[in-house]
Amino acid sequence: MYISKRLLVLGLVALLGLLLSGPLWADDPELAKKSTLEEILARGKIVVCSDIPFEPFEFEDEQGNLVGFDVDLIKLLAKEMGVGFEFKATAFDTIIPSLNARTCDLIASDITATLQRALSANFSEPYLETGQIALVSLNPPSRKAIQSYSDLNDPGIIITVQLGTTGEEAARKFFPQADIRTFDNAQLALQEVVDGRADAIIFDEVFLRPQSQNPNVQGKAVLCCPRNNPELLTTEFIALAIRKGDPDFLTYLNLFMEQAKKTIKVTAELAQEFQLPAQTIGLPFLQAIRVKWGV
Amino acid sequence: MTLAARRLREVLWIAARFALAAALLLGAILLIFRGLGSNYTFHWAEALQFLPRFNQGLWVTLQISFFGALLAVALGLVVALLRLSPWGPVRDLGGLYVHTFRNLPFLVVMLLFYFGLGQAIRLPTLELFGQTFPPQFLWGMLSLGVYESSYLGETFRAGILAIHKEQVESARSLGMNYLQVMRHVVLPQALRVVLPPMTSTLIALVKESSLLFLIQVPELTNAARQLAIPLRRPYVFEFYTILAGYYLAIVVPLSLLSNWLESRLGAGRALREAMRHDA
Amino acid sequence: MTPEMRGEAIGWARAYQLLKIAGRVLFSAALVTGTLLAIYGILSQSYPFRWRPALQDLDAFHQGLLRTLQISLVSMVFGTALGLLIALARLAPFALLRDMGALYVHTLRNIPFLVFILFMYFGVARSVIPTGAYVPLFGWELDARLFWGVVALSLFEASFISEILRAGILSIHPTQMESARSLGMNYLQALRYVILPQAFRNILPPLTGELIALVKESALLMIISLPELTLTAKQLASQKPLQFEFYTILAAYYLVITLPLAALSHLLERRLKLGGRE
Numbered sequence: 001m002y003i004s005k006r007l008l009v010l011g012l013v014a015l016l017g018l019l020l021s022g023p024l025w026a027d028d029p030e031l032a033k034k035s036t037l038e039e040i041l042a043r044g045k046i047v048v049c050s051d052i053p054f055e056p057f058e059f060e061d062e063q064g065n066l067v068g069f070d071v072d073l074i075k076l077l078a079k080e081m082g083v084g085f086e087f088k089a090t091a092f093d094t095i096i097p098s099l100n101a102r103t104c105d106l107i108a109s110d111i112t113a114t115l116q117r118a119l120s121a122n123f124s125e126p127y128l129e130t131g132q133i134a135l136v137s138l139n140p141p142s143r144k145a146i147q148s149y150s151d152l153n154d155p156g157i158i159i160t161v162q163l164g165t166t167g168e169e170a171a172r173k174f175f176p177q178a179d180i181r182t183f184d185n186a187q188l189a190l191q192e193v194v195d196g197r198a199d200a201i202i203f204d205e206v207f208l209r210p211q212s213q214n215p216n217v218q219g220k221a222v223l224c225c226p227r228n229n230p231e232l233l234t235t236e237f238i239a240l241a242i243r244k245g246d247p248d249f250l251t252y253l254n255l256f257m258e259q260a261k262k263t264i265k266v267t268a269e270l271a272q273e274f275q276l277p278a279q280t281i282g283l284p285f286l287q288a289i290r291v292k293w294g295v
Numbered sequence: 296m297t298l299a300a301r302r303l304r305e306v307l308w309i310a311a312r313f314a315l316a317a318a319l320l321l322g323a324i325l326l327i328f329r330g331l332g333s334n335y336t337f338h339w340a341e342a343l344q345f346l347p348r349f350n351q352g353l354w355v356t357l358q359i360s361f362f363g364a365l366l367a368v369a370l371g372l373v374v375a376l377l378r379l380s381p382w383g384p385v386r387d388l389g390g391l392y393v394h395t396f397r398n399l400p401f402l403v404v405m406l407l408f409y410f411g412l413g414q415a416i417r418l419p420t421l422e423l424f425g426q427t428f429p430p431q432f433l434w435g436m437l438s439l440g441v442y443e444s445s446y447l448g449e450t451f452r453a454g455i456l457a458i459h460k461e462q463v464e465s466a467r468s469l470g471m472n473y474l475q476v477m478r479h480v481v482l483p484q485a486l487r488v489v490l491p492p493m494t495s496t497l498i499a500l501v502k503e504s505s506l507l508f509l510i511q512v513p514e515l516t517n518a519a520r521q522l523a524i525p526l527r528r529p530y531v532f533e534f535y536t537i538l539a540g541y542y543l544a545i546v547v548p549l550s551l552l553s554n555w556l557e558s559r560l561g562a563g564r565a566l567r568e569a570m571r572h573d574a
Numbered sequence: 575m576t577p578e579m580r581g582e583a584i585g586w587a588r589a590y591q592l593l594k595i596a597g598r599v600l601f602s603a604a605l606v607t608g609t610l611l612a613i614y615g616i617l618s619q620s621y622p623f624r625w626r627p628a629l630q631d632l633d634a635f636h637q638g639l640l641r642t643l644q645i646s647l648v649s650m651v652f653g654t655a656l657g658l659l660i661a662l663a664r665l666a667p668f669a670l671l672r673d674m675g676a677l678y679v680h681t682l683r684n685i686p687f688l689v690f691i692l693f694m695y696f697g698v699a700r701s702v703i704p705t706g707a708y709v710p711l712f713g714w715e716l717d718a719r720l721f722w723g724v725v726a727l728s729l730f731e732a733s734f735i736s737e738i739l740r741a742g743i744l745s746i747h748p749t750q751m752e753s754a755r756s757l758g759m760n761y762l763q764a765l766r767y768v769i770l771p772q773a774f775r776n777i778l779p780p781l782t783g784e785l786i787a788l789v790k791e792s793a794l795l796m797i798i799s800l801p802e803l804t805l806t807a808k809q810l811a812s813q814k815p816l817q818f819e820f821y822t823i824l825a826a827y828y829l830v831i832t833l834p835l836a837a838l839s840h841l842l843e844r845r846l847k848l849g850g851r852e
Contacts, residue, residue, distance in 0.1 A: 093812035141707035164812035316673035411818035415621035
């Protein structure tokens with residue numbers, strides 16, 4: 001039989017293509033089933049570990065409802081997935097072990113994506129960029145007027161931080177000589193500075209800026225350094241964290257973040273909440289949430 | 296005057312004395328505060344508005360104390376049996392358990408269980424009787440139960456030993472079998488001996504449960520901590536006083552019960568003094 | 575039997591006893607070690623123990639241990655002094671003093687120390703009495719956390735110690751007090767020279783027990799960020815994700831303090847009971 005050379009070559013190429021494309025077909029349905037994504041969809045609810053209360057990310061308003069930047073973000077995620085959500089109060093210094101102990105599906109708690117933490121958990125694309133600054137007391141125990149960051153690196157200075165945060169890391173790195181006192185929650189650390197029992201607190205800008213506007217804080221403490229117009233000590237990216245070994249959930253969250261930053265369809269409910277025109281498409285929703293919470 | 300009337304007069308007289316003493320003590324404390332430069336205004340009315348939150352915490356405290364106590368009794372019996380075993384090595388194993396847990400602070404035991412064992416053993420969230428019990432609750436219950444079982448184990452051991460062998464022998468010689476001896480001779484007497492220190496352990500358990508706020512169990516102390524944020528609600532002193540009040544409200548009746556039991560049952564005094572552990 | 579044969583028989587009997595004891599000790603050690611290793615093995619299946627990075631920080635634990643010992647001893651001294659005052663108040667002939675003492679004791683004994691330290695530090699020391707970072711005392715500037723921690727611990731333990739002292743004083747027969755008074759001593763002199771020296775024997779074992787309880791309670795001072803053993807462990811655990819390892823080391827350090835004290839208490843009890851009259 002006469003088979004044209006061209007046909008033969010075409011046939012061989014087709015066969016080769018078929019063989020080489022084998023790996024492209026090798027998806028793993030078993031892996032997909034084990035994903036936290038499936039768990040959430042089956043359960044009908046996202047469970048979130050979070051350090052509550054932590055203004056303005058997750059805290060209770062006057063009526064006792066849970067509100068905040070992270071809460072709004074999760075609300076949107078839950079809406080997109082078609083499930084409900086629940087926040088679980090977790091101490092920040094053990095929030096990643098709690099995640100790994102399967103107390104929750106993900107962490108949304110103003111948590112910075114650091115390489116050290118990334119050894120124990122996976123981080124999504126970031127949703128916020130911030131950095132560490134200081135809030136200094138106007139009635140400090142050291143009786144020294146703090147004007148610049150170098151003033152803080154002194155043995156007579158008391159700096160408060162929250163245990164396990166990047167603020168603690170930054171304090172230990174930039175001000176190793178100071179007396180660094182750790183606290184379980186941010187409010188206690190802040191209270192020390194406001195009451196004049198500590199010279200400064202090192203924390204995220206997104207936390208300290210709104211706090212400095214609090215009438216209970218004004219007149220007693222001021223942002224630094226330089227005063228009232230602080231420079232960032234570090235550059236940090238805030239993201240969601242999930243357990244390791246879950247590529248499907250990570251991919252989903254990254255897609256969500258990308259869309260949220262670019263073109264997200266805002267539902268009528270959320271449009272009302274953020275005071276946007278209904279059915280808005282293409283508005284950076286993160287911007288809207290940021291404006292709402294002043295971060 | 297009738298006996299009842301005389302008793303009533305006694306009680307009223309005691310109450311009046313204590314009220315006077317309390318007033319004097321409070322007055323002295325307030326004077327000390329003023330002397331140390333306090334110009335704090337008390338806001339009891341505002342603070343008392345938050346009682347419902349305290350009550351939610353109270354419910355969790357009672358639940359976790361109850362289940363913790365059950366576990367402590369069960370484990371305590373096991374420990375007592377180990378310690379009474381005829382085999383030396385088994386007794387020593389029980390001794391290791393008892394001496395380790397009795398000499399550690401409950402805080403350390405709780406941290407070790409939740410953050411240590413909790414990494415190796417994953418406990419689920421239980422849904423029973425319409426209530427949700429998250430892993431923190433379960434670990435809290437476990438650590439309370441294990442910790443107090445080391446005390447209860449000793450209590451039970453002493454209680455069982457307190458029943459004289461002769462009693463058992465005489466009962467057996469009267470024709471009773473082992474179960475009957477247990478039921479009619481040993482256990483009733485052992486119960487009398489053991490009950491007062493058991494209430495003492497229960498009181499200690501309720502007090503230790505306050506530490507569970509560190510592992511985010513939403514109990515009484517957690518409720519107070521969540522409320523006592525000065526920048527939002529400047530009633531910190533009031534909240535913590537209310538918290539102390541709640542614990543007194545739970546523990547004092549239990550304490551009185553323990554005293555009453557002891558006076559009725561009598562045999563527990565020496566035992567209780569040997570086991571001071573109100574820590 | 576000749577005396578030599580008897581001596582030999584006794585020698586063999588003693589050897590047999592020693593062998594039995596050695597065997598028992600060996601079996602116990604084997605069972606205990608075996609159980610602990612088995613538990614460790616089971617846990618290792620789901621948790622990767624990494625001891626080396628954890629053991630690098632033993633220096634910090636040493637520091638914490640020293641601080642815990644310092645805090646405990648100072649609190650014990652103050653607590654005992656205050657406890658004596660309260661015990662005397664409760665034995666006073668004035669009903670008012672007795673009642674105030676009783677109120678003090680029954681209030682503090684029936685609340686958890688955690689609640690008391692929260693009340694004292696966050697309630698009193700922060701809100702009611704405005705406290706700075708340092709407390710001026712006799713010309714020294716004490717760390718406020720240390721000051722209030724020791725104050726709270728002393729006040730709390732005083733309630734328990736006063737009960738021990740009171741029971742000890744009451745255990746001395748009243749005729750001793752009568753004889754002392756009849757010799758011309760006043761109440762306090764009688765206490766100091768007659769009653770207390772005798773009560774001492776009865777008081778020492780439970781007082782040692784109370785010291786153990788005090789050391790255990792001092793762990794709660796981490797809640798006011800006072801640097802001691804438990805806070806050290808917590809801080810290290812947040813810096814390195816080695817929680818299980820650090821908390822196990824923490825437990826070991828506490829046992830290092832409390833087990834010898836417990837043995838001491840036991841020893842004192844046996845020695846003092848044997849030699850004393852009831």
